[in-house]
Amino acid sequence: MSRIAGPKGLRTAAAIRRAGLKLIYRHGFGAMSLRDLASEVGIQASSLYNHIRTKQDLLFDLIREHMEALLAQTDAALAAAPDTATDRLRTFIRHHIVYHLEKKQDVFIANFELRSLDAPHYATIVAMRRAYEGKLMAVLDAGVATGEFDIHDTRITAYSILAMLTGVCTWYKPEGRLSKSEIVDLHTNMVLHGCIAQREHALP
Structure with missing residues (x-):
């Protein structure tokens, strides 16, 4: 900039x-x-x-920097995660929620002002968003391949998970009755119960 x-x-x-x-x-x-x-x-x-x-370039730079940070930090978090798809999904959920709560303004602008970008800038950001979605899809696909997950459509499942997790930004308040960790745990349990293949035992 x-x-x-x-x-x-x-x-x-x-x-x-x-x-x-x-x-x-x-x-x-x-x-x-x-x-x-x-x-x-x-x-x-x-x-x-x-x-x-220009004002347009400022908006593009703000959203691009947000996406670059999100992609890089997600890669780092997943690289440090255990190898099982279930553990990598847990890691993705935790990182996504914590990052988005700590970058609330960046996230809001990236989501609600995407429409304000001109066509070339819009295409660049959409490609970055697709790359981020692809990281979650890869985790889900790996879990299906190993038999950890029972998912019929990993693409739609990934979109649904991301919508739910990102939605936390719209209602979470630091002074509310639940801490960030409790919010993470609650959403992790919901996502895993919807993805993990049925076993004889409940989730740990």
């Missing part, structure tokens, strides 16, 4: 990103003006162009 080198330029670019997240989350991309953004950062509107090319 930044076009000015040096510590000051990097600090200003980071401040623009934080302000952009806050204003888009609060007012929506269409309602946020570059003048509002500059005022939030404490610089002249004309100075924004030293750091961003």
Whole structure:
């Protein structure tokens, strides 16, 4: 995003990103003006162009950075997980929920402002989303192959799981009666009960 080198330029670019997240989350991309953004950062509107090319590029950069972080951190979490598909699914669920709760503004913008991207930017982000969905599908496919999971359509199952897990962001409140860990455990049990092949014994 930044076009000015040096510590000051990097600090200003980071401040623009934080302000952009806050204003888009609060007012929506269409309602946020570059003048509002500059005022939030404490610089002249004309100075924004030293750091961003257009308002559209700012939105794209925000969503792209979110997706890059999500993909990279998911890869790291799965790489450290045990080999069984069940354990990898547990890991995916925990990472997805915790990441999304900690990045609530990023997630909201990535989901609800995707429609505001122009066609080339939209295509790039959709491809990244498909790559993320593919990671969960691969876990489910592996579980079906080993007999751990009884799933008739892993693609639709993956979409359903992701919708449920991401939906936590819309209602979870830190001051609520359930902790993050309890939310993770609750959703893990729901997903696993829907995926694991029936055995003589219940889930551990």
